[in-house]
Amino acid sequence: MSTDHEKSALAEPDLVGLAQQGELTAFEELVARHRDKIYARAYSMMRNEDEALDLSQDAWVKGWQRLKQFQGDSSFVTWMTRIVINLCLDQLRKQKRQRAESIEAMEEESGGVERHMPVIVANPTEGLERAELRARIDRALGQLSNEHRTVLVLHEFEELEYKEIARRMKCSIGTVMSRLFYARRRMASLLAGLKRENSE
Amino acid sequence: MKHDFEVKIQARLDGELSEQEARRMDEWIARDAEAGALAAELGRLKGVLSRNETAAAVPESREFYWSKIQREIQRMDRSVVAARGGWSWRRWAKPLAGLAALGCVLAIVRWETSPPAFDEISATGEGMEAITFHDQSAGMTVVWLQDSTPQVKKASDAPAAPISIPDPGESEVE
Numbered sequence: 001m002s003t004d005h006e007k008s009a010l011a012e013p014d015l016v017g018l019a020q021q022g023e024l025t026a027f028e029e030l031v032a033r034h035r036d037k038i039y040a041r042a043y044s045m046m047r048n049e050d051e052a053l054d055l056s057q058d059a060w061v062k063g064w065q066r067l068k069q070f071q072g073d074s075s076f077v078t079w080m081t082r083i084v085i086n087l088c089l090d091q092l093r094k095q096k097r098q099r100a101e102s103i104e105a106m107e108e109e110s111g112g113v114e115r116h117m118p119v120i121v122a123n124p125t126e127g128l129e130r131a132e133l134r135a136r137i138d139r140a141l142g143q144l145s146n147e148h149r150t151v152l153v154l155h156e157f158e159e160l161e162y163k164e165i166a167r168r169m170k171c172s173i174g175t176v177m178s179r180l181f182y183a184r185r186r187m188a189s190l191l192a193g194l195k196r197e198n199s200e
Numbered sequence: 201m202k203h204d205f206e207v208k209i210q211a212r213l214d215g216e217l218s219e220q221e222a223r224r225m226d227e228w229i230a231r232d233a234e235a236g237a238l239a240a241e242l243g244r245l246k247g248v249l250s251r252n253e254t255a256a257a258v259p260e261s262r263e264f265y266w267s268k269i270q271r272e273i274q275r276m277d278r279s280v281v282a283a284r285g286g287w288s289w290r291r292w293a294k295p296l297a298g299l300a301a302l303g304c305v306l307a308i309v310r311w312e313t314s315p316p317a318f319d320e321i322s323a324t325g326e327g328m329e330a331i332t333f334h335d336q337s338a339g340m341t342v343v344w345l346q347d348s349t350p351q352v353k354k355a356s357d358a359p360a361a362p363i364s365i366p367d368p369g370e371s372e373v374e
Contacts, residue, residue, distance in 0.1 A: 024273065031269060032262055040256040049259060056258070057265070061272045119237040123244055130252070138254040155214070156249040162216055177207040184210070188245050 008032075016076050020067050027067075031060050034077045038084050044153050045088040047142050055091060059084035085158070089168060092146050140190035148183035155180055201234055209239050213246060 007015065007029040018026035038059055043052035063080050070079055128136070141149055150169065154160045162180075166173045211217050212225040229239045258265050331344040 024270070027273075028266055028270070031266055035262075035265060036255070036257045039258045040254075043256045044253070052256075053258070053260070053265075057269050057272070060269045061276065064269075064273050065276065119234070119241050133248070134252045134254045137249065137252050152249070156246065157253050159250075162211075162214070177211065178203070181203075181207050181210050184242055184245050187249070188241055191245075191248075 012076055013072070016067075016070065016072070019064070020070070027064055030076065034080060035060075037077055038080055041081055041153075041157075042084050042088055044141065044157065045085070045150055046091065047149070051091065055087045056084055059087050062087070081158070085154070085168065089150070092150065093170075096146070136191060137187075140187050143190055144183060144186060147179055148186060151176055151179040152183045152187065201238070205235065206238065209235060210242055213239065213242055 007018075007025055010018075010026075010029070012030070012033070015026045015030050019030060035056070039052055039056040042056045042059070043049065046052050046055065059080060062083050066083075070076065141152070144152065151165060154165045154168065155162075160168070162173050162176045166176045169176065208217070208221075208225055209229065212222055212229070217225060229235045329346050331346075333342045333344075334340075335342075
């Protein structure tokens with residue numbers, strides 16, 4: 001058995017192979033390498049630190065259980081990201097079921113105020129430092145509804161196609177297109193609003 | 201602008217349209233100022249978002265974060281082992297239960313087919329009744345033959361006398 005130090009020097013496919021044979025220290029090294037990315041994806045979807053921590057850790061446990069199913073068709077971290085996304089979607093569905101049917105929820109589907117928003121002509125992110133831009137995007141994402149944020153994260157950050165998003169979110173492609181459109185319009189509006197706030 | 205057109209502009213930017221549809225949309229976006237402005241807004245946002253995801257980091261130490269995962273994995277492994285132990289016991293329980301059931305069936309069949317310690321058979325024919333008694337322990341069989349013709353039938357020789365014929369099925373062993 002190799003030491004922890006030797007494990008950290010191993011290439012990812014070797015670590016995955018060892019973990020598939022039941023070596024927990026190899027799996028620990030994989031967790032150490034990718035824990036931030038898996039946590040970040042959970043956080044971008046849930047916008048809650050505790051939930052993101054729990055779901056990302058659950059994802060790693062599930063990953064260990066299903067490790068023998070990993071065939072290497074995608075990278076290990078992509079495979080793990082899919083697991084955490086599915087757990088987050090399940091959690092969001094549970095929360096939605098618990099949430100009472102509200103005007104806000106109905107407006108999410110029909111576009112609400114985004115439907116009547118004028119097109120933002122000027123670039124609201126122009127001239128911003130990268131860190132500032134990221135912070136603004138993060139704040140704006142936090143103001144979106146769960147449905148709008150999820151579809152945006154899956155499309156823009158995970159680069160999933162409409163069909164795949166619809167399959168994962170268990171809705172029609174039309175709903176995905178609509179949600180994505182209103183999510184983008186709201187983001188554009190929020191970023192423009194944030195720029196106005198900062199310049200005042 | 202209709203919502204259908206809005207989402208088509210978006211689908212064009214996302215590369216979700218066929219080549220022919222994409223060409224048609226490009227022509228329309230070039231002609232229509234409103235469509236062009238919307239396409240520009242969506243395109244800008246797409247470009248900005250895809251390159252600027254915030255990189256959140258786990259707010260816990262490596263050891264602490266891993267310890268919860270490790271505990272859960274070990275708990276799951278223990279329950280799997282326990283389930284396997286239970287399974288091996290159950291693997292034997294099923295055939296044993298099957299054998300026991302088969303034993304019961306055989307015992308019942310044997311009990312039903314084996315001749316009893318003694319038996320009595322009654323057969324009724326027209327005008328005659330035979331009763332067979334078999335005592336296996338004594339190795340003895342006794343057969344009674346008796347005339348079952350009702351007495352009234354014999355009396356029927358006398359003309360005009362009323363005849364009462366009992367139901368043969370109601371013959372009884374005496």
